[in-house]
Amino acid sequence: MEMNHLQELLIEDLKDLYNAEQQLLKAMPKMVKKASHPDLKEAFEMHLKETQGQVKRLEQVFDALGAKAKGKTCHAMKGLIEEATELMGEDAEPDVLDAGLIGAAQKVEHYEIASYGTARTYARLLGNEQAARLLQQTLDEEGNTDKKLTALAESSINIEAADMDDEDVAMQQSPRRSSGGSSRSGSSRSGSRSSSKSRSRR
Numbered sequence: 001m002e003m004n005h006l007q008e009l010l011i012e013d014l015k016d017l018y019n020a021e022q023q024l025l026k027a028m029p030k031m032v033k034k035a036s037h038p039d040l041k042e043a044f045e046m047h048l049k050e051t052q053g054q055v056k057r058l059e060q061v062f063d064a065l066g067a068k069a070k071g072k073t074c075h076a077m078k079g080l081i082e083e084a085t086e087l088m089g090e091d092a093e094p095d096v097l098d099a100g101l102i103g104a105a106q107k108v109e110h111y112e113i114a115s116y117g118t119a120r121t122y123a124r125l126l127g128n129e130q131a132a133r134l135l136q137q138t139l140d141e142e143g144n145t146d147k148k149l150t151a152l153a154e155s156s157i158n159i160e161a162a163d164m165d166d167e168d169v170a171m172q173q174s175p176r177r178s179s180g181g182s183s184r185s186g187s188s189r190s191g192s193r194s195s196s197k198s199r200s201r202r
């Protein structure tokens, strides 16, 4: 294929993204199902809805560039989803799986952030403000999702996953924190954290 102009490169990148988002639409319901923590389930559900809008928005971008909306296999997303699927096939404790799912989702987000950022910049360089604005909108959504996932990981989910680990190894090793009863009773799972809704935009 000939690619002599930045516009052609942009359209190739958009085909990659269009396919990547569609792969995600298929993969995310399983992630919603596999997530245990209600906040994580909610975050995945919300991003699934957002992704439907992002596919539509990409169609508007193709339109703004006078190109036909078309996908081309995104091998990177395929690989990332394969890894997430592998993870979901593991016999993991729910908290540990949640931590793994956050990691897998953030790899996806970072791929998308890089790709949308690049596409937005190309559109801007080409002087197509409409395309640039649409791509920026999705870029903002992906960025917010990434931040929300970081907040979830740092709040309770990874901590609970680590707790679980302590319990599992407590019998085999001589941990410093073996006294004081079960570290899991009275877990802060649902209570102590404010809802993710209140922090969706910063």
Ligand SMILES: [Fe+2]
Residues within 6 Å of the ligand: 021, 051, 054, 112, 142
């Ligand atoms: Fe997306």
